Structure formats: C-alpha cells, structure tokens
Amino acid sequence: MTKRPFLGWFVTPAGLIAIGIAASFLAILQYSLRAHVPGMLDPGGFTFDNFTTLLKPAYGKAFITTVLLCFWTALFTLLIGYPLAFAMLRTRSGWVRGAMLIITLTPLFLGEVVRTYSWIIVLGNQGFLNSALLGLGLIDEPISFMFTTMGVVIALVHFTLPIVVIMLAAAIAHIDRKLEQAAFSLGAGRVRVFLTVTLPLSVPGIVAASSTAFAWTFSAFATPQMIGGGQVVTISTLVYQVGFASFNFPLAASLSLAGLLFTIAVLSIFNLGMRRIERQGAY
Amino acid sequence: MNCTPLDHLLTWSGRILVALILGFVLLPFVVVLIASFNHSSILTFPPQDWSLRWYAHAFEYDDFADGVKNSLIIAAFGSTLALVAGTGFAYVLNRYEFRGKATLHAVLMSSLVIPNFTIGLGLLILAASVSIPRSMGLLVFLHITIVLPFVVRSVYVSLQNFERQLEAAAESLGAAPRRVLFTITLPLLLPGLAAGWLFAAILSFNEFTASLFLVNQRTQTLPVAMYNYVREYADPTLAAVSVIYVVAVAAMLILAHIFFRLEKVLNVD
Amino acid sequence: MLIDPKLQQPAEAVPGQPPARPAVKIDGVSKSFDGTLALEPTWLKIRKGEFLTLLGPSGCGKTTLLNLVAGFLEPDKGELFIDDALVTQVPVHKREIGIVFQNYALFPHMNVLKNVEYGLRTRGVPAAEARDRAMETLRLVKLDQFADRRPKQLSGGQQQRVALARALVIRPKVLLLDEPFSALDRNLRAAMQIELKEIQHSLGVTTIFVTHDQGEALSMSDRIAVMSKGRVRQIGSPEEIYASPADRFVGTFVGDANLLTGTVTTSESGTLTLDLAGTALTLPQSAAPEAAAGETVELFARPEACQLVAPGTPGAVPATVSFAVYQGAHVELHLACPAAAEGPIMLRVPVANVPKVGAAVAVALPEAPVIFTGEAQ
Numbered sequence: 001m002t003k004r005p006f007l008g009w010f011v012t013p014a015g016l017i018a019i020g021i022a023a024s025f026l027a028i029l030q031y032s033l034r035a036h037v038p039g040m041l042d043p044g045g046f047t048f049d050n051f052t053t054l055l056k057p058a059y060g061k062a063f064i065t066t067v068l069l070c071f072w073t074a075l076f077t078l079l080i081g082y083p084l085a086f087a088m089l090r091t092r093s094g095w096v097r098g099a100m101l102i103i104t105l106t107p108l109f110l111g112e113v114v115r116t117y118s119w120i121i122v123l124g125n126q127g128f129l130n131s132a133l134l135g136l137g138l139i140d141e142p143i144s145f146m147f148t149t150m151g152v153v154i155a156l157v158h159f160t161l162p163i164v165v166i167m168l169a170a171a172i173a174h175i176d177r178k179l180e181q182a183a184f185s186l187g188a189g190r191v192r193v194f195l196t197v198t199l200p201l202s203v204p205g206i207v208a209a210s211s212t213a214f215a216w217t218f219s220a221f222a223t224p225q226m227i228g229g230g231q232v233v234t235i236s237t238l239v240y241q242v243g244f245a246s247f248n249f250p251l252a253a254s255l256s257l258a259g260l261l262f263t264i265a266v267l268s269i270f271n272l273g274m275r276r277i278e279r280q281g282a283y
Numbered sequence: 284m285n286c287t288p289l290d291h292l293l294t295w296s297g298r299i300l301v302a303l304i305l306g307f308v309l310l311p312f313v314v315v316l317i318a319s320f321n322h323s324s325i326l327t328f329p330p331q332d333w334s335l336r337w338y339a340h341a342f343e344y345d346d347f348a349d350g351v352k353n354s355l356i357i358a359a360f361g362s363t364l365a366l367v368a369g370t371g372f373a374y375v376l377n378r379y380e381f382r383g384k385a386t387l388h389a390v391l392m393s394s395l396v397i398p399n400f401t402i403g404l405g406l407l408i409l410a411a412s413v414s415i416p417r418s419m420g421l422l423v424f425l426h427i428t429i430v431l432p433f434v435v436r437s438v439y440v441s442l443q444n445f446e447r448q449l450e451a452a453a454e455s456l457g458a459a460p461r462r463v464l465f466t467i468t469l470p471l472l473l474p475g476l477a478a479g480w481l482f483a484a485i486l487s488f489n490e491f492t493a494s495l496f497l498v499n500q501r502t503q504t505l506p507v508a509m510y511n512y513v514r515e516y517a518d519p520t521l522a523a524v525s526v527i528y529v530v531a532v533a534a535m536l537i538l539a540h541i542f543f544r545l546e547k548v549l550n551v552d
Numbered sequence: 553m554l555i556d557p558k559l560q561q562p563a564e565a566v567p568g569q570p571p572a573r574p575a576v577k578i579d580g581v582s583k584s585f586d587g588t589l590a591l592e593p594t595w596l597k598i599r600k601g602e603f604l605t606l607l608g609p610s611g612c613g614k615t616t617l618l619n620l621v622a623g624f625l626e627p628d629k630g631e632l633f634i635d636d637a638l639v640t641q642v643p644v645h646k647r648e649i650g651i652v653f654q655n656y657a658l659f660p661h662m663n664v665l666k667n668v669e670y671g672l673r674t675r676g677v678p679a680a681e682a683r684d685r686a687m688e689t690l691r692l693v694k695l696d697q698f699a700d701r702r703p704k705q706l707s708g709g710q711q712q713r714v715a716l717a718r719a720l721v722i723r724p725k726v727l728l729l730d731e732p733f734s735a736l737d738r739n740l741r742a743a744m745q746i747e748l749k750e751i752q753h754s755l756g757v758t759t760i761f762v763t764h765d766q767g768e769a770l771s772m773s774d775r776i777a778v779m780s781k782g783r784v785r786q787i788g789s790p791e792e793i794y795a796s797p798a799d800r801f802v803g804t805f806v807g808d809a810n811l812l813t814g815t816v817t818t819s820e821s822g823t824l825t826l827d828l829a830g831t832a833l834t835l836p837q838s839a840a841p842e843a844a845a846g847e848t849v850e851l852f853a854r855p856e857a858c859q860l861v862a863p864g865t866p867g868a869v870p871a872t873v874s875f876a877v878y879q880g881a882h883v884e885l886h887l888a889c890p891a892a893a894e895g896p897i898m899l900r901v902p903v904a905n906v907p908k909v910g911a912a913v914a915v916a917l918p919e920a921p922v923i924f925t926g927e928a929q
C-alpha cells in the first residue's frame with residue numbers, strides 16, 4: 001500500500017527551486033569572502049576585507065538611514081493605517097466599506113515604480129504640492145521634498161499602507177464585539193472602550209503589521225533611489241550602486257549579507273515580542 | 284446609545300480623519316491623472332494646455348511594448364510554474380512527514396524575509412559564477428522564487444479547509460490515487476489555485492527591484508523599462524502609463540469585489 | 553417490522569449444503585495509535601448477505617474496525633479476507649467495497665448522476681452503460697428525477713440516498729455504513745432505516761453497519777457485535793444481545809437495565825440461592841453455574857421482565873416509589889431499592905395503575921434472570 005502517493009513527484013520541483021535559492025544564497029556568501037579586483041568582474045582570492053570595509057562610516061550611515069526610514073515609515077503607517085482599518089470595519093454601509101477597500105488596495109497592485117513616479121510628480125519642486133502651496137500663497141519658495149528623508153518617508157508610507165491596513169483590519173475583525181458591548185454596558189464611553197478594550201486587543205495585529213512594514217521598507221529600492229536621488233542612501237540603493245556603478249560585487253555581496261543578518265535579527269525581535277504577548281494569554 | 288454633542292464631534296472628526304487619509308492614498312493618482320493630460324513636455328501645475336499625446340507616445344514607445352511583452356511572458360511562465368511547484372509542495376506540506384521538510388519549507392519561504400535586492404544580487408552572482416546567461420529563463424526562475432511563498436500559502440490554506448473524506452469516498456469507489464487527485468482534490472482546490480495563481484501573476488508583473496539586477500536590454504520588464512524612462516526623460520509619458528495601470532488595477536479590484544467580496548477574500552469580515 | 557424472517561437466520565447452514573464461505577473474515581486483526589491499543593486482536597466472520605452491526609460508544613474501536621475493513625488503516629497484526637481473498641495489503645480502491653459516510657461525502661462539484669456514476673467510470677464502464685446503471689440505482693432510491701441536481705440542493709435524507717446509491721451501484725462485495733443516520737432528524741431517521749433495510753435485503757449485499765445507537769442496531773441487524781474499549785464484548789442476534797447480554801456492559805448499553813446486587817448463599821444440587829439485601833431468591837443453578845457461596849453477583853433484569861406486586865409477596869424485592877414519569881402510553885416508575893446496584897429500579901406500569909410517590913411496593917423479578925459474576929463489580 002503506498003501510504004504517501006506523489007511524494008516524490010510533488011517534492012521534486014519544489015526541491016529544485018530550493019536548491020536554486022540555496023545556491024544563490026551560497027553564491028552571495030562566497031562572493032562576500034572574495035577580494036575585489038578593480039576592472040575585473042571575476043573576484044579574487046579569499047579575504048575578510050569586505051566586512052572590514054563595511055565598518056567605514058559611509059556604510060554605517062546607510063544602515064542608520066535605513067533604520068530611521070523603517071522606523072518613521074512604520075510609525076506613520078500605523079498612525080494613519082489604524083484609523084483607516086478601524087473605520088473600514090465599523091462602517092455600517094457595505095458600499096462605503098467596498099470603496100474604502102478598493103482605494104486602499106489599489107496601490108498594492110501598482111508596483112513600486114508607478115507609485116514612486118506619482119509621488120515625484122506630487123513632491124517635485126515644480127510638482128503639484130509646491131505649485132498648490134505657492135499658488136495659495138502659503139509659501140514663498142518651494143519646499144524641498146525631493147532628495148530628502150521626509151519625501152522618501154511620505155512615499156514609503158504610501159507604499160506600506162495597504163498591507164498594514166489589511167493586517168490591522170484582520171486583527172481588529174477578530175476581536176469579539178461582545179467585549180466592546182460588555183464595556184459599553186459597564187458604562188464606559190466610546191473613547192474609553194476604544195482605549196481600554198479595542199486597542200489593547202489589537203496589539204498582536206499592530207506588532208505583526210509593524211514587522212511587515214519594517215521588512216517592506218527595508219526591501220524598498222525604487223522609492224529611496226528615485227525620490228532620495230542619491231541623497232538618501234539606504235542599504236538597497238548602496239548595494240545597487242556598489243554593484244552596478246563600481247562593479248564591486250564582492251562588497252555588494254557582503255553588504256547584502258550584513259543587511260540580511262540585520263533583517264533577520266530585527267524580525268526575530270518582533271517574533272520574540274509577539275510570542276511574549278501570546279504567552280500572556282490575553283489573546 | 285445616547286448621542287451627546289461630544290459623540291457627534293467624535294463621529295465627525297473621525298470621518299474627516301478617514302477622508303483625509305483616503306485623500307492621501309488617492310492624491311498621487313489624481314495628480315498623475317492631471318499630469319498625463321499636460322500638453323507640454325515640462326510638467327506644470329495647473330497644466331497650461333491639454334492633450335492626449337503622452338498616451339499616444341506611451342503606446343508607440345518600443346521599450347514599453349517590449350516590456351509589456353516580456354513581463355507578460357515572465358509572469359505567465361513564472362506564476363504557472365510556481366503554481367505547479369507550490370501546489371505540489373503545499374500538498375506534501377499538508378499531508379506528509381518526511382526528512383528535511385522543515386528545511387525545505389524554510390528555504391522556499393525565505394524570499395518573504397530576504398529583501399528583493401538580495402535575491403536579485405544572489406541570483407546574478409550565481410548565474411555569473413556558473414556562466415548562465417542573463418536570459419528570460421533566469422528571470423522566470425527569479426520570479427518563481429519570489430512568488431512561490433504566496434502560492435504555497437494560498438494552496439495550503441485551501442488544503443487545510445479541504446474535506447479529506449471526499450478523497451476517501453472516491454478511493455472507496457475504486458479511484459486510484461492519481462484519479463482521486465485529478466477528479467476530486469484538484470477540482471475542489473481550484474478556487475484556491477486560481478487565487479494563488481492570479482496573485483502570483485500580479486506580483487510577478489509588478490516585480491521591479493530583483494529584476495533590475497538580472498535584466499538586459501533585450502529582457503527588460505515593464506517596471507524596469509518605466510524606471511529607465513524616468514531616468515532618461517522628464518516628460519509625462521510615464522504619467523499616462525501610470526494612469527492606465529491604476530485604471531486597470533482598480534477595475535480588476537472592483538470586479539473582484541463584486542464577484543468575491545473583498546472583505547471575505549482578505550478575512551476582514 | 554419489515555424484516556423478512558429468512559433474513560433473520562442468514563444462510564449459514566442450509567441443510568444438505570456446505571456452509572457458506574464468509575463474505576468478510578477478520579482474522580486476529582489489531583490496531584494501535586501512538587502506543588494506545590484502539591482495537592484488540594479481533595476475530596469475526598460475516599456471512600454473505602448478512603447485516604452486521606458494530607455497536608458501541610464512541611472510542612470503542614468500531615470505527616477503527618470499519619476503517620481496517622475499508623483499507624483506510626492497515627492492521628498492526630492479523631489478516632483480512634473479503635470473499636476468501638486476502639486483502640490486508642490491498643489498497644482501498646481495489647477492495648470492491650461501498651461506503652456510506654457519516655456526512656455522506658458527496659462530491660460537491662458533481663451533480664447527483666455524476667456522483668453515482670463515479671465508481672463505474674473508475675472501473676472503466678463505458679459512459680452510456682454507466683449512465684444507465686446509475687439511473688437504475690437512482691430509481692431504486694427514488695431519486696431518478698433529481699439526477700441533475702447538485703448535492704447541496706438536496707435535503708439530508710435525499711443526500712443520504714444518493715450516497716447509498718453511489719455505494720451500491722458498483723455492486724460492492726461489502727457495504728460499509730458509518731453512522732449514516734446520525735445527521736438526520738428523528739422522524740426521517742426511522743423512515744430511512746426501513747428503506748435502507750429493504751434495499752439491503754432486496755440486493756442481498758453483505759453489510760457492516762457502525763452505530764452508537766442501540767435502537768438502530770436492534771431494529772436493523774441480523775447480528776450485532778457490541779464493542780467497548782477496543783474489544784468485541786458479545787456477538788449475536790438482536791434477540792440474544794437483548795435477552796442474554798454476556799456482561800454488564802452489554803446489558804446496560806443495549807436497552808434499559810435494572811441491576812441488583814446480591815450475595816450467593818448456596819449453590820448446590822441444581823439450585824442457587826441469593827440474598828438480595830435481605831430478600832432471599834431461589835434460582836436454577838444454571839443461571840450462574842460457576843458462582844460460589846459467599847460471592848457477590850449482580851442480577852440483571854429488563855424493566856418489562858419485572859412486575860410490580862404487593863409488598864410482602866414472597867421472592868419479591870421491597871422498594872419505594874421515588875417518582876413517576878408520565879410517557880403517554882405508560883408511566884415510568886423509578887423505585888428506590890436497597891438491593892439496587894446503581895441508581896433506581898425502573899419499570900413501566902399502565903397509566904391506570906400508578907402507585908403514589910413514597911408508596912411501599914415490591915418488585916417480582918423474572919424467573920430466569922441473567923446473573924453477572926466475576927467482573928460484575
């Protein structure tokens with residue numbers, strides 16, 4: 001009797017893909033330990049130099065910039081994502097909910113380039129925002145959004161908002177409405193019910209959404225590249241620059257590796273926090 | 284519930300806040316829509332003259348046409364192959380225990396955590412070290428690795444909700460394992476498979492960062508072609524492309540909402 | 553009752569002919585899950601055309617045994633034969649069995665006809681013939697006019713008939729029924745039981761029926777195997793199981809039971825005397841041949857075998873009425889009795905003749921009650 005029909009057939013394609021993924025990961029690892037020979041695409045001998053190079057301030061600064069971008073993006077995305085998710089679930093009109101869902105989700109399926117380009121038109125010195133503010137007489141000179149951290153954060157918040165709203169909405173949707181009704185029945189007002197029942201119970205969703213917002217922002221390339229324009233240097237833009245401008249692929253590899261280790265460390269902290277919250281058993 | 288003036292204030296300030304947030308989401312698309320009809324090749328607000336010339340230009344520009352073609356080919360092959368591999372893997376993940384299962388799972392799902400620029404760089408270095416040309420095949424493989432986790436997840440959830448007794452019934456009626464698979468299991472998983480495939484195809488069509496590392500002039504995808512266009516030209520052609528993109532996606536979502544109710548699909552009911 | 557008398561005595565030994573070969577032979581089959589024994593080694597022969605019921609509470613091993621026969625599980629030890637062929641290693645799809653599942657497991661993506669045809673198509677029966685045979689079987693279950701419907705569009709009873717037709721159309725060597733009535737409401741259940749029994753009888757298909765409902769088991773079976781804790785406790789006709797349960801478990805699980813504790817006073821020269829909390833009772837020694845003087849035993853009597861008599865009647869056990877439950881056709885009396893092994897003594901009396909609560913009465917026990925010894929406690 002075959003107890004596990006198709007096991008071989010079904011595992012093989014996935015196994016081949018896994019081999020490819022593992023091999024490309026090993027390729028990065030291998031390159032990160034090889035010397036860069038200027039003017040040559042092929043790497044030289046074994047060395048740890050790439051990792052000592054990463055200790056230079058320029059690279060440390062890219063890490064700090066990236067972390068700050070991740071932090072501000074996650075914070076602002078949560079701040080505007082939560083009310084949106086909450087309103088989406090609590091509206092009584094199905095029509096309004098549908099419209100909110102479609103508006104929120106559309107950016108998710110647009111890709112980074114379209115979204116970033118749209119923001120360039122909004123934020124540019126002759127862009128929509130500055131023209132509008134100048135036209136209304138609110139400012140005398142255009143505000144520089146382009147090539148600034150603020151501009152990049154605005155576009156990144158827009159970039160991460162859909163996924164964060166979906167995750168928050170799923171978390172809020174799974175809170176038992178009876179708990180809120182119980183709080184109302186005990187005489188709590190709407191603000192108090194929200195602050196003492198709804199918000200605390202959506203903490204797991206908030207943690208999960210922040211972790212995803214972090215991963216997405218860390219991975220973002222087109223936005224910091226196009227809006228940052230070389231002035232806001234993140235790990236992603238630096239890897240691309242080191243690789244395709246200097247053709248120093250060993251250094252690009254070690255930088256990616258360092259970034260990856262950093263991502264894993266941060267996501268592990270999120271996971272740990274998540275587990276601690278779950279262990280308290282309140283959810 | 285009795286409504287005090289404070290409650291009304293709360294309700295209305297909440298509504299205004301949400302409207303402002305939705306405005307933030309919509310703002311770039313409204314701006315891009317206006318910009319796309321700007322006659323001059325230099326963007327000004329408000330536009331001095333209106334025209335459709337950038338739409339015409341978008342359709343005439345060869346790199347976009349080639350990009351669309353390449354992206355469609357890569358998305359079709361990538362998501363279909365990912366569907367085949369991902370369905371098989373989700374099946375064994377759901378049904379069987381075997382050695383190395385956890386490792387295989389971790390490796391296949393790793394692209395959810397690994398930044399796309401790292402995935403692209405890794406495959407680029409790998410291809411260079413084993414002398415694989417930067418071909419369409421390589422891009423297809425890249426896209427498979429990126430979309431596979433989503434397919435596996437989608438199919439796995441469908442399998443968890445699958446009533447195994449239907450397979451037992453088919454087996455008792457004389458159906459060999461393969462017949463059970465093709466006449467019972469797969470047909471009943473079809474909605475999950477279709478959703479997984481569609482999501483993978485959209486993701487693949489839009490993928491930019493990792494592809495940027497692996498494309499060449501001949502294989503560049505639409506997002507890469509668009510990115511290159513922005514770097515070279517400042518005219519609003521890309522605004523026209525963006526409008527088409529936004530309209531297509533919004534239309535698709537509206538259809539999806541009418542047919543499947545998005546709140547159900549997203550589990551936010 | 554619609555049961556044909558012939559069927560109650562299945563053709564084991566027709567005079568002048570060799571005994572029929574068993575349709576299913578379970579030969580020392582056992583099964584454990586994660587070290588817990590779900591089914592002790594079990595031997596069972598099921599005759600051709602027989603309707604055998606596996607009866608027991610949940611977790612008794614009846615479903616495990618059914619799954620072993622079906623082939624969904626592989627036995628740890630022992631062998632299985634269907635029509636004399638060893639099938640222990642034969643996969644489910646080659647066993648030629650028909651199963652009706654508890655929730656019917658109808659294929660939701662196929663209409664009724666396609667569901668019923670399925671087993672024929674897997675066997676390579678040509679489309680036209682499969683269709684004819686499926687329609688014929690649907691006529692048998694009176695659902696031929698629903699052939700185009702999807703299962704979800706049918707009522708519970710109709711779905712069950714489709715499931716039955718789907719299992720029967722392949723002319724299975726054995727029909728396995730896994731609690732098929734549990735999802736139906738009470739009235740429908742009774743009607744479906746009769747219908748199923750009629751169909752089973754007319755087709756003469758060997759049937760193994762799994763249930764925890766003793767009423768179903770008694771009304772439908774040729775033989776019942778009562779199971780508990782992974783073991784077959786007793787196997788016999790419904791009459792045997794009901795009238796002479798092999799042990800306390802069978803006696804209390806099937807039907808209502810009164811149990812009284814007694815001590816053996818004497819057991820000699822064909823006579824057994826018991827002391828039931830002060831009442832002396834004389835029985836033939838054959839009621840419990842192995843009981844020795846001084847041993848504690850349990851006396852088992854069905855409510856309808858007990859009679860309410862005047863207090864002081866010799867051989868009757870004194871009791872007090874604790875309460876009466878009106879049940880329409882009769883009244884159920886619950887009696888407190890010093891000799892009762894557990895709970896009250898229960899018996900049914902005509903509505904016209906109900907003693908008051910608190911009244912002192914006596915219960916006359918049947919002349920040949922069942923005595924449980926040894927494991928009684």
